[in-house]
Amino acid sequence: xxxxxxxxxxxxxxxxxxxxxxxxxxxxxxxxxxxxxxxxxxxxxxxxxxxxxxxxxxxxxxxxxxxxxxxxxxxxxxxxxxxxxxxxxxxxxxxxxxxxxxxxxxxxxxxxxxxxxxxxxxxxxxxxxxxxxxxxxxxxxxxxxxxxxxxxxxxxxxxxxxxxxxxxxxxxxxxxxxxxxxxxxxxxxxxx
Ligand SMILES: [Zn+2]
Ligand SMILES: [Zn+2]
Numbered sequence: 001x002x003x004x005x006x007x008x009x010x011x012x013x014x015x016x017x018x019x020x021x022x023x024x025x026x027x028x029x030x031x032x033x034x035x036x037x038x039x040x041x042x043x044x045x046x047x048x049x050x051x052x053x054x055x056x057x058x059x060x061x062x063x064x065x066x067x068x069x070x071x072x073x074x075x076x077x078x079x080x081x082x083x084x085x086x087x088x089x090x091x092x093x094x095x096x097x098x099x100x101x102x103x104x105x106x107x108x109x110x111x112x113x114x115x116x117x118x119x120x121x122x123x124x125x126x127x128x129x130x131x132x133x134x135x136x137x138x139x140x141x142x143x144x145x146x147x148x149x150x151x152x153x154x155x156x157x158x159x160x161x162x163x164x165x166x167x168x169x170x171x172x173x174x175x176x177x178x179x180x181x182x183x184x185x186x187x188x189x190x191x192x
Pocket of ligand 1: 071072073093094095096097098
């Protein structure tokens with residue numbers, strides 16, 4: 001549950017506008033993911049045209065808004081598996097691209113593969129896949145709180161809430177409460 005690197009709104013809209021002008025007969029909101037992966041204009045047009053619906057569907061997570069996947073343009077709260085959270089906010093990579101073991105362009109350039117990121121994550125969390133790493137969140141005042149080093153929040157006992165039939169909203173609120181408790185503990189609040 002990290003806050004994601006925000007996209008460049010102006011650049012996205014400018015790119016989308018140019019592409020839409022050149023493709024007046026293409027439904028940008030229905031352009032296939034494979035084409036969006038290789039055609040930045042198509043990706044940006046897709047993100048712009050699906051933004052309102054996706055944002056209302058995805059809501060906020062820990063106060064953070066969704067961002068467009070830097071590979072395919074799908075709006076998401078998910079992020080690149082290989083970005084180093086110690087270095088700051090990770091780049092948004094949607095679950096479909098993550099499922100295809102794709103990493104963000106920065107990690108790709110640095111030769112940080114999906115497998116490298118997964119192995120590092122497993123080493124930090126001792127292989128417990130119920131541990132969330134949190135590098136930052138927005139508090140109830142809307143202020144961004146950075147967590148360095150990233151917090152590790154074990155949600156094993158909450159896993160049943162997230163599954164089919166579970167209440168995703170309660171799940172998110174409970175995780176948020178744990179993040180705040182962990183930050184309070186770190187800063188010494190309530191630890192006289
Ligand atoms: Zn994607
Ligand atoms: Zn990355």
